[in-house]
Amino acid sequence: MNKKFDVIGDDKLRNALLNFSSKAGLNKTQQKYLNTYISKYKNVKLDTLNWETICDISSNIESSHIRFVFAWFNANFIKYLIENRLYEDTFIDSNLDIILNLLNLLDSKERRNRIMILNNNINLKNLLVIYVLDIKKDGNKVEHPLIIDTKLDNCFLVELLDGFYKSDLFSSRRLYNNYDFARKFYESYDKFSNFKHITDFNYKVFEKQFDFYKENKAELKALIKFYIYIHSIYEDIFKPTDPVDILWMTTDSRFINQYNDGFRLVDINPIESFPANDRWKVRPNGQEKFTTKINVTNYLAFNFTKINYAEYIPFAKDFIWTSTHTLPTRVTIFYYIIEFLNFIYEHKTLNINKKNNSDYNKITAAEIVSYLGYISDKDSLHVYNDKILSIRNFLKKNYFEVELAVFDFLVHGGTHTPSGSKSIPENELKKLDKHLLELSYTSDTYYVYYTIFRLALDTNFRINYLLSITTDSIKEAMKKGQYYIEAITKTSNKEKVKENISKYAYRYLENAIEKTKNLRDKSPKEYENFVFLYDMQRGNLKVTMPISANVFNTFLKHECNNIGLPIYTAENLRDTSITRAFDYAQENGLSHQETELLVRGKRSIKLKHYYDALESKLFVEATYGIIIGNVDLKGQILETTDSSSFSKDEMMDDGCGFCREKECRIHEDIGCPMCKFFIVTLDRIPFYQKKLQQLDIAIENETIEHEKDHIKAIKGLYAAYLAKLYELKQKLKL
Incomplete structure (x- = not known):
């Protein structure tokens, strides 16, 4: 067997290959190709062996099967040379960690590409190794390394990508994930060669990268996760004046679609002119402080392109921009305005001489009568009245020439019977209470939900008010053992009022504050004082958010269903509390004023x-x-x-x-x-x-x-x- 090594003229190299092959334990396939592999080194001297020579030998292999076998030979022989210090090459020394990392990937599905990696034209510092999971049909998970040539020629960026793929944002690391994001990263921005620090990233870079990746949804999702990752390192990636921010990215599953459609962040400031862009993603304007709704901290979309006649768009923009309503109310009014303007435009288009464009800026009584007939046929009386009020206020802004009789028709359509919920029967309430109490022992999250359940029954607070309670709004009264919450209520005309609570309610709140402390510590700044928080899952990302009425109601409905009860919501809990108060007042002969103290x-x-x-x-x-x-x-x-x-x-x-x-x-x-x-x-x-x-x-x-x-x-x-x-x-x- 040793005779086959005689083709190698250099004694040192011959002995090195002989020792390597004897210790490697070659199988039949490897022994079959050993002669071919040895022949590649017949004119090579060990004293002059360097990385360039190794790459030349690797690149001259043609057969894919031979490449497969030679990948093993090359990897293990080079490791043998390195471990025994049998070479003299400064390049190998300077890239030792990278080379060893690559050579150790013996079980990789990328082993066929290892020959390509041993290429003199490839910058080893550009290589990114990602460990991915391959889930077999039997359910077993096998981890494989994936080698990517980033072509970045920038060690800082390669390390940044490496940290990104090792982060929790890619915790699943499934083999079929799209890693073209990393492969194409070097093409996504033309000035990456100058990047030395994470502060070099900003909105302009994001904008160009988004435009580059926008044709591929998977790559776009990876881009968003990448910016979430670098934001966790450097929070000032986006400036307050930029048309995107990290909160929009992390909390809105529609971010990619909306940004791609042209939505940009807007801070409403009536002192300034409204933006020229027709798609707004509006940040809360400060009026959320005067409402108890949790969702007013969400960014809300206004798509003015839904207005069919372009000349009407500035009217709607100005009306929304100068409104004093909170953002959720503005959204509702906005859709009323869209419906009205599109109805008027269609009505005019079908009924007037199209050459007379001035008619489009005039609202007639006949058009209003037609519009009222249209909405009265499809809307409830409550919605009908809301629309009438919104349209009346809109037309008072003098955007149009309005016939005087128009306002005679835009009048309140009468009162409606408010929809109501029903209180929960006592036997069902006890069953639900017992179930939620048992559930509360299993996790802090369930304990917080149970606390909300108990407070909704004990305080008869509206659910939005209850969920908006902050740690600094809970206070002890002058008299020991008495407590109250000082906050804005729905009926307090934007003024803080004191709402007394029992010592039991205070104890529930104290415990909830303790249970959610860790969530407050890591929550966004705007939520750091909320009592009731939870981790919202966004793919692989968890975002700490206040529990909203919808979230709590979803939980309550689910648990009612689990124990075979009718579906109940927070409104049923409050109605039960109100019913109890009325029953108590009736049984004890309380006056109207005394009952009013019970029912706030x-x-x-x-x-x-x-x-x-x-x-x-x-x-x-x-x-x-x-x-x-x-x-x-x-x-x-x-x-x-x-x-x-x-x-x-x-x-x-x-x-x-x-x-x-x-x-x-x-x-x-x-x-x-x-x-x-x-x-x-x-x-x-x-x-x-x-x-x-x-x-x-x-x-x-x-x-x-x-x-x-x-x-x-x-x-x-x-x-x-x-x-x-x-x-x-x-x-x-x-």
């Missing part, structure tokens, strides 16, 4: 309305000698005393109301008050009083009993209208 906030206002409605109803019943009962009023009662927008021709039923329909929609024997198009204003009270007096006379004069009963039924209907008018008048303090 808007529910307290509703309680007052309940008493006002009851008093109005009792007053009318006592005055006119009739039991009103539960009467469903079909007409629309407007909360205004101004009926000047109605003409005499529109006045109906002896002045009791109005109708704008061109023809009667009900049978004449039924009467206007039973029609949904019947409109009543608060200045109609004298007409109802007169009508009831007339009906009393008619009842007294009627001799036929069933006719008398019929008139009494009509009287009950008018009495119900009058009671409602009294109630609204009291509510509005008119």
Whole structure:
């Protein structure tokens, strides 16, 4: 066997190869190709062996199978030379760690490429080794090294990429992940050769890289993760004036799509002109401090390109830019404005002479009537009224030439019955409480959810207010053992008010603060004082966020389903708390004022309305000698005393109301008050009083009993209208 080594003329090299092959334990395949491998060194001397020679030998191998075998030979022989210091080459010495790292990848699927790596034209310092997972069909995970030539010629950037791929952002490291991000990185920006520090990265670099990778979604996702990674090292990658920031990247799963579509960050400042860009991603403008909603800290999108007529876009921009509403409310109004403007544009396009462009800047009463008909057919009364108010305020800005009659039609469409939830039956509540309590022992997260559950029952706070509680808003009163929360509520007119809490609620909050301390320590600055936090998963990234009403409700629904209960939400918990307060007040004979102390906030206002409605109803019943009962009023009662927008021709039923329909929609024997198009204003009270007096006379004069009963039924209907008018008048303090 040793004779085959005689082809090597240099004694030192012959002995080195002989010793290597005898110690390596060659298999049959390797022995088969040993002669070919030895022949490559027949004219090489060990004293002059260097990296260039090794690369030349490697590059002259042609057969792919031989390359496969030679990869093993080369790797192990070079390791043998290095370990035994049998060469003299400063290049190998200066790249020793890199070379050994590559040569140790003996089980790599990249071993066929090792010959290519041993190439004199490749800068070893550009090589990036990534360990990836290959999941087999049987479920076993096998780790393989992947070798990438970054071609960056910049050690700093190669090390940065190496740290990125070793970070938690790529913790899965699946073999089929797209690593073209690293392969193409050197092409994504033309000035990487000058980069020496992480501070060389900025928005301009990101912008060019995003544009480079934008055709491939997987590579774009890798780019976003890369910037999240370097932000964890250097927080000032993006400046406050840049049109992107790290919070948008990390918390919004739509970031890539939105940024690619042209959305850019905007800070609303009415003192300045609105941006020329038609796609805004708006950061909170400070008014989130005056609301209890958690989600007002989210960045909200305004896409003005949804407005079909370009000349209308500046009007909508100015209206949103100068609005004093909070951002979530502006979004709702924005969509109302889009719908209105597109309806007007389509209506004009279909109905006017297209050459007369000036007509597009005029709003007529006929167009408003058409629009009202359009939304009344599809929207609830609540939404209808919201849209009317928004459009009315929009048109008051003088963006258009508006016919005076337009505002006569943009009036409140009447009151609606508020949607309500139901309280949870006692047996179901006990079952849910027991389940959540047991769950709270298993993790801090479940304990926090259980705390929210208990506080929602014990305090009857609105869920948004409850979840917005901060550590610095919980305080002890002057009297020992008494506590309160000082914060802005939905009904406090942007002023901080004190909400008393029990010592038990205080204890729950104390424990929740302790359980979420670690989350506060690592949370973004804007959330560092929130009590109720959780880790939101974004792919491989965890972002600490406040628990929102949606998140809590999703949890509660899931747990209700797990134990076979009907689906309940936070609103049901509050309703249960309110019901308990009412029951306690009734059982103990509490007055309205005492009950109001138990039932705070808007529910307290509703309680007052309940008493006002009851008093109005009792007053009318006592005055006119009739039991009103539960009467469903079909007409629309407007909360205004101004009926000047109605003409005499529109006045109906002896002045009791109005109708704008061109023809009667009900049978004449039924009467206007039973029609949904019947409109009543608060200045109609004298007409109802007169009508009831007339009906009393008619009842007294009627001799036929069933006719008398019929008139009494009509009287009950008018009495119900009058009671409602009294109630609204009291509510509005008119």
